[in-house]
Amino acid sequence: MNNRTKDFIWKLKMLRKEPVLVLLIIIILSALTIFVIFPLVMILRYSITTDDGGYSLRTIIDVVKNSSYRFTFMNSLKLGGIAAVIATVIGYIFAFTITRTEVPCKGFLKTMATLPIISPPFVLSLSIIFLFGRKGLITNNLLGITDFNVYGMHSLILVQSLSFFPVAYLTLTGILEAIDSSVEDAALNLGASRWTIFWTVTFPLSLPGIFSALLLVFIQSLQDFSNPAVIGGGFPTLGVEAYRVITGMYDLRAGAILSVMLLLPSLAAFLLQKYWISGKGFVTVTGKPSQNRTKIDQKHIVIPLFAICLLLCSVIILFYGTVIVGAFVKVWGINYSVTLDHFRYVFSIGFKPLKNAIILALAATPIAGLTGMAIAYLTVRKKFIAKSYMSLASLLTFALPGTVVGISYILAFNDRPFLLTGTAFILICVFVFRNLPVGIEGATSALMQIDPSIEEASINMGANSFQTFFYITLPLIKGAFFSGLVYSFVKSMTAVSAIIFLVSAKWNVVTTRIFSLFEVSQYSDAAAYIVIMIIVIMAAIYILSFLVNRMDSSQKVAKR
Amino acid sequence: MSENKNIEEQIKARSSSLKLKNISKTFPSLDGSGEFTAVDSINLDIKSGELTTLLGPSGCGKTTTLRMVAGFESISSGSLLLGEDSIESVPPNKRDMAMMFQSYALFPHMTVYNNIRYGLKIQKLPPKEIKERTEQIIDLMQIRGLENRLPSNISGGQQQRVALARAVVIEPKVLLFDEPLSNLDAKLREYMRDELRSLQKRLGITSLYVTHDQSEAMAISDKVVLMNKGKIMQEGSPKELYNEPTSLFVADFIGKSNFLDCQSEGMSQGSAIVEILGKKLYLPTPGKAYDGTKGRMTVVVRPESVKVGPAGKGLYEGRITKAVFFGNFVEYDVLLGEKKLRIEAPRPQEQEPFQVNEFVGISFDLNSVRLLDELPEDMD
Numbered sequence: 048m049n050n051r052t053k054d055f056i057w058k059l060k061m062l063r064k065e066p067v068l069v070l071l072i073i074i075i076l077s078a079l080t081i082f083v084i085f086p087l088v089m090i091l092r093y094s095i096t097t098d099d100g101g102y103s104l105r106t107i108i109d110v111v112k113n114s115s116y117r118f119t120f121m122n123s124l125k126l127g128g129i130a131a132v133i134a135t136v137i138g139y140i141f142a143f144t145i146t147r148t149e150v151p152c153k154g155f156l157k158t159m160a161t162l163p164i165i166s167p168p169f170v171l172s173l174s175i176i177f178l179f180g181r182k183g184l185i186t187n188n189l190l191g192i193t194d195f196n197v198y199g200m201h202s203l204i205l206v207q208s209l210s211f212f213p214v215a216y217l218t219l220t221g222i223l224e225a226i227d228s229s230v231e232d233a234a235l236n237l238g239a240s241r242w243t244i245f246w247t248v249t250f251p252l253s254l255p256g257i258f259s260a261l262l263l264v265f266i267q268s269l270q271d272f273s274n275p276a277v278i279g280g281g282f283p284t285l286g287v288e289a290y291r292v293i294t295g296m297y298d299l300r301a302g303a304i305l306s307v308m309l310l311l312p313s314l315a316a317f318l319l320q321k322y323w324i325s326g327k328g329f330v331t332v333t334g335k336p337s338q339n340r341t342k343i344d345q346k347h348i349v350i351p352l353f354a355i356c357l358l359l360c361s362v363i364i365l366f367y368g369t370v371i372v373g374a375f376v377k378v379w380g381i382n383y384s385v386t387l388d389h390f391r392y393v394f395s396i397g398f399k400p401l402k403n404a405i406i407l408a409l410a411a412t413p414i415a416g417l418t419g420m421a422i423a424y425l426t427v428r429k430k431f432i433a434k435s436y437m438s439l440a441s442l443l444t445f446a447l448p449g450t451v452v453g454i455s456y457i458l459a460f461n462d463r464p465f466l467l468t469g470t471a472f473i474l475i476c477v478f479v480f481r482n483l484p485v486g487i488e489g490a491t492s493a494l495m496q497i498d499p500s501i502e503e504a505s506i507n508m509g510a511n512s513f514q515t516f517f518y519i520t521l522p523l524i525k526g527a528f529f530s531g532l533v534y535s536f537v538k539s540m541t542a543v544s545a546i547i548f549l550v551s552a553k554w555n556v557v558t559t560r561i562f563s564l565f566e567v568s569q570y571s572d573a574a575a576y577i578v579i580m581i582i583v584i585m586a587a588i589y590i591l592s593f594l595v596n597r598m599d600s601s602q603k604v605a606k607r
Numbered sequence: 608m609s610e611n612k613n614i615e616e617q618i619k620a621r622s623s624s625l626k627l628k629n630i631s632k633t634f635p636s637l638d639g640s641g642e643f644t645a646v647d648s649i650n651l652d653i654k655s656g657e658l659t660t661l662l663g664p665s666g667c668g669k670t671t672t673l674r675m676v677a678g679f680e681s682i683s684s685g686s687l688l689l690g691e692d693s694i695e696s697v698p699p700n701k702r703d704m705a706m707m708f709q710s711y712a713l714f715p716h717m718t719v720y721n722n723i724r725y726g727l728k729i730q731k732l733p734p735k736e737i738k739e740r741t742e743q744i745i746d747l748m749q750i751r752g753l754e755n756r757l758p759s760n761i762s763g764g765q766q767q768r769v770a771l772a773r774a775v776v777i778e779p780k781v782l783l784f785d786e787p788l789s790n791l792d793a794k795l796r797e798y799m800r801d802e803l804r805s806l807q808k809r810l811g812i813t814s815l816y817v818t819h820d821q822s823e824a825m826a827i828s829d830k831v832v833l834m835n836k837g838k839i840m841q842e843g844s845p846k847e848l849y850n851e852p853t854s855l856f857v858a859d860f861i862g863k864s865n866f867l868d869c870q871s872e873g874m875s876q877g878s879a880i881v882e883i884l885g886k887k888l889y890l891p892t893p894g895k896a897y898d899g900t901k902g903r904m905t906v907v908v909r910p911e912s913v914k915v916g917p918a919g920k921g922l923y924e925g926r927i928t929k930a931v932f933f934g935n936f937v938e939y940d941v942l943l944g945e946k947k948l949r950i951e952a953p954r955p956q957e958q959e960p961f962q963v964n965e966f967v968g969i970s971f972d973l974n975s976v977r978l979l980d981e982l983p984e985d986m987d
Contacts, residue, residue: 057681057696064698500785503679504712506700508726508777518725522716 058430068512072431075422079440081465082480086455087447093458094304110304116288120308123285126200126275127268127312130207134264135257137208137359138215144352146223147249149344151353159360160216163209165537165588166367167580168273169561171206173573174369175278182380184369198280206274209363211267215260222256223249228340241343262320269313270448272544273558277565285309286450286544293454293548303458306451317446374574389575400560401576405583407471407556408539411478415535418479419486420528424520427494428502429512438487445484449544452477457548469551477546478539486531493524529595536587540580614743614778619656619811623690623780625676627651630685632671632837645671647837648685653781653830656811658804662824663834664860669817670785672834676815677783678702689780705774706783709790711766713758719769720745720754726777740776747806748772764795771803775810782807784816788823800826821861825849833857853896855981858907865908865948866983874899879978881906884944886922894977904980910951912972915939915961921968927961937961941969 062069097103110116141160145153163171179186179197186195226249234244275284285305293302343349374390376383393401419441425431426438444452456477460467467473501523505515521528543558550559557576564573632646646668653659661669674680676687678699687695694702705726714722723744727737745751748768753761758769767787774782787803788796804827807814818824824831825845832842833856841848841857852858855866872880872887879893883906890906918924925948929940937960939950948969952960961967 053683054681060696061678061681061698064701498710498712500708500710500712501714503677503699504706504708504773505714505725505729506679507677507704507706508729508773509700510725510729511700514729519714 055430059432062429062431065512068429071421072425072429072437075418075425076433076437079437079480082476083440083444083447086452086459087443089458090303090307090451090455093300094307096300098300106300107304110301110308115283116305116308119283119285119288119305122200122282123269123309124312126203126207126282126284127265129204130211130268131261131264133204133208134212135215135219135260137212138217138219138260139253139257140352140355141212141216141359142219142223143249144356146220147340147343148349148352149342150349150356156356156360159363161213162363162367163211164213164217165533165584166210167541167577167584168543168558169277169565169573170370170577171209171366172202172274172278173373173565173570173577174366175202175206176570177369177373177379177574178365180380184380187380196280198278198282200282202278203274203282206278207268207271209359209366210271210274211264214263214267218260218263219253219256222253222259226252232341235341241345241348259320262316266313266316266320266446269309269316270450270544272449272547273562276543276562286448289450289454290547299454299457303454306448306454309448310451313448314446321442370574370577373571374578376571379571389571390579392572393575393579397560397572397576400555400557401579403471403554404540404556404558407474407478407554408536408587410471411475411482411539412532412536414475415479415482415539416486416528416532419483419531419535420490420521420524421516422483423487423490423494423524423527424516427491428499428520441483441487444480447481449481449542449546450548452481453545453548456545468549469553471554473549474546474554474556477549478535478542481542481545482535482538485534486527489527489530490524493527494520497523525595529592532591532595533588536591537584540584540587614740614747614776615810618775618778621778621780622655622811622813624655624688625651625653625781625813625815626688627672627676628686628688630672630675630687631683632668632675632680633683644837646675649834649837649839651832651839651842653813653815655813657829658807658814658816658827659830659832660816660818660824660828661832661834662818662821662860663840665819666836667834668837669819669834673706673783673785673815673817676781677704677706703780704783705777705779705781706785707770707774707787709786711758711770711787711790713766713770713773715758718755718757719750719761722758722769723773723776725773730777744772744776763791764799767791767799771806775812780813782812782814784814784818786818788818789820796823797826803827825861831861833860835860850975851895852907852977852979855905855907855979855983858977858979863910863949863951865910865913867906867908867946868982869904869906869978871901871904871978871980873901881978884923884946888922888971888973888976890973890976890978892974892977894979897978897980900980902980903982904978905982907977907979908948908971909975910938910949911936911953912975913941913948913950914970914972915941915950915952916968916970918966918968921970923969925967925969927963927965927967930960930963932960939967941967943969 094107095102095104097105138160141156144150145156145160150156176183176197178184179195179202181187181193181195181197183195183197186192186197230252231244231248234248235241239247270286272286272290275282275287276290279287285308289302289305289309292298292305373379375385375387377386377388422437422441426434456473457468459465460473467476497520502515502519505519506512510518541558543562546556547559547562550556557580561573561576564570564576627649630646630649631644633642633644635641636643649668649672651659661672663669671680675682678694678697682695685695686693689703714725717725720741724737724741727740745754748771750765750768750772753765753769758766761769770787788799791799800823807827816824816827828845830842831845831848833840833848835856841853843851848857848861852861858864858866867883870882872882874880875889878889878891879897879899881888881890914921923943925941925943927939928942928947929938931938935954936951937954939952939961941948941950
């Protein structure tokens with residue numbers, strides 16, 4: 048025991064020789080405390096505080112007793128559960144078809160299965176209104192139905208399943224690819240049919256991935272604000288209710304309690320996924336390059352799977368295409384003549400929120416990207432006090448619904464010492480801390496696969512931790528760095544649920560602008576914004592990949 | 608050749624002695640309740656320019672010792688002297704040592720050239736000096752032509768040379784080797800081993816080398832330090848360790864040995880008198896470890912010290928249970944009563960090797976038999 052403390056003191060001493068590193072650790076720890084933990088404590092405290100300042104569970108009991116809030120809670124769970132199941136089924140079909148069968152245009156399928164991840168919000172909701180709304184192209188113009196109700200749970204299920212199946216697809220692809228191909232080949236060799244192999248080998252081995260996918264989609268569905276807000280109709284969900292209660296009835300406490308009700312299932316699903324399921328995997332990663340898988344090419348299996356995938360792809364294309372077309376027509380449903388009016392509107396009086404969003408995303412992206420890499424590096428490779436606190440606090444943000452973050456930031460930063468509401472700074476903070484986890488997780492798993500002696504060699508050559516990080520570690524995990532940057536930029540541009548509570552007249556952003564266009568039914572203006580957002584996001588990804596790829600070549604150039 | 612002089616002289620001049628004084632390392636045990644001593648009060652004195660090898664089975668603490676010297680692990684107690692300076696609280700990047708890693712740890716995203724000059728760039732040396740030193744070491748290591756390749760595009764032997772170049776170009780005071788040859792195939796391993804040794808001698812660089820391969824240790828070391836369970840079992844030149852093992856562990860680990868139960872009756876006229884398998888024998892050189900005590904103990908007989916001949920001609924009678932022809936020698940297993948003996952007989956010139964189940968006469972080269980006051984069952 049004595050020696051353990053000694054060892055720890057030695058490590059601290061070694062850290063002390065690098066004061067900048069210690070400073071960095073302190074900065075990250077305090078930033079996480081102020082912007083993740085402190086607001087969370089505030090909202091939890093606030094929800095058990097009575098109006099006169101005492102602590103009591105009465106307000107909570109009142110809300111729980113309120114049957115309409117209970118109904119809302121059940122709605123959210125029901126929607127999350129159904130969307131999770133459908134999205135996981137779709138994700139599995141895509142993942143299986145792409146990893147296990149011999150089908151044409153795999154690149155196209157992969158793109159389609161990941162596209163919704165980088166999509167702006169409201170796209171699917173908007174096109175479902177365009178297609179099936181009161182003046183919908185299909186319901187009204189083609190079929191002549193006038194009383195079809197597009198708003199409600201059925202639409203939400205469709206929209207959320209299509210929006211979130213990429214999460215399931217990516218999780219399941221990872222699992223299916225990690226299953227050692229020789230296991231399935233062995234079953235085939237023993238005389239099992241493809242059908243038997245699937246149910247006796249592939250499916251059971253992918254179960255942990257299926258549970259993971261279910262929980263991840265469930266979390267996404269619970270946290271979703273934009274879709275229920277615009278097409279929920281008479282189907283209230285927690286996030287939207289919290290927003291309505293706060294903005295419509297000025298009841299911040301009821302809103303806070305509703306968002307805490309949202310936090311609990313989300314947090315539970317996150318912890319379940321993180322600590323229970325991820326430990327249950329059958330797959331052992333050996334790091335040994337696996338041989339080529341024998342792909343299924345029997346027609347009776349491949350054709351139905353391919354047909355389902357194509358059908359889903361065409362639905363996705365139809366939805367996105369509708370929005371793009373919608374941006375160019377005069378009045379959807381009535382006058383389909385082509386016009387650029389909506390773009391003119393966006394680039395004139397509607398330009399500021401777009402510009403704001405880009406500026407904020409550009410400010411937040413490098414900070415989030417580098418902080419994520421630094422946290423991963425510190426938690427994987429270094430020893431210091433409060434290390435597990437750092438990794439927990441930084442990953443926790445993934446489990447916090449945006450609604451909770453938004454409300455808790457109002458509670459935490461509306462007063463001294465942190466009077467920040469209404470500033471651009473607070474929006475950047477939201478973007479940075481909400482978008483850390485993807486970069487951290489990617490970098491952590493990349494780091495685990497890098498032989499630590501490569502970094503030790505650098506230290507042994509005389510480099511300090513900073514030089515080692517920038518010359519050696521960062522270039523080696525640049526894949527994770529890139530996806531961290533992209534994710535952070537895209538999510539900053541497309542965020543709705545948290546910032547809807549935090550935007551101000553001065554710092555209004557494009558997504559909240561689109562949301563208000565929905566409320567006044569200016570759908571084609573919204574479509575124009577969305578088209579421009581898609582272009583901005585694609586350009587950003589292209590530029591980021593160019594910059595990250597330069598990281599290596601700049602070193603080669605430096606040689607001469 | 609003449610331009611290499613420069614860096615070679617520099618390296619020789621900077622090489623320094625290394626002392627480990629009572630170095631220990633304890634880890635918390637896995638269940639968290641107590642602790643586990645990985646390295647137990649080790650004392651080592653490595654002279655400048657010498658190559659010392661830490662040899663031992665896996666888990667003996669040799670790598671932990673090396674990593675403590677490099678500064679990657681903390682030292683639980685004891686002190687570390689580089690020349691005259693105590694360095695146990697100097698961070699690893701300021702220790703003036705260079706290490707060759709088991710996996711080479713070449714930076715995969717940098718060319719060979721950039722790998723080699725990395726340490727010099729970190730030291731912020733003037734570009735001219737960086738270039739000169741890098742170029743010289745490239746010639747010295749004979750890796751010219753590989754400068755612009757990535758580590759993944761060169762062979763294992765070349766990677767090894769690049770790793771060595773990267774380590775010595777910074778002119779370290781001590782060079783550390785962490786099983787650097789274990790990733791190579793057998794033939795290349797032997798070749799690289801000899802090359803490494805000749806380079807180390809030529810540069811006169813103080814080296815601490817870790818390996819679990821006893822023949823590798825014998826081939827390259829000035830001094831071999833055999834470790835087991837965190838302790839030094841014996842240290843000395845390769846010859847000393849082979850000829851004068853002080854314990855059964857050493858006799859068993861260095862080379863092959865037969866252990867025979869015996870009854871010692873003490874010394875008489877310079878020879879030890881022992882009774883082995885019912886026969887009384889005189890051992891003229893029982894070994895430095897034997898102090899003349901009487902009682903039940905063990906004799907160590909190397910396989911090449913057992914002589915095998917036709918039945919009836921020898922001290923003992925045995926039956927062959929295995930015979931393997933290796934070309935330069937024949938390996939026999941002979942059953943002597945209950946006891947199985949391993950024998951390496953020089954290649955028979957005239958006669959055919961003995962066959963399995965054949966009865967043979969067995970005798971020992973008594974000059975090379977050693978007596979140890981220890982019993983095999985005490986060994987674990």
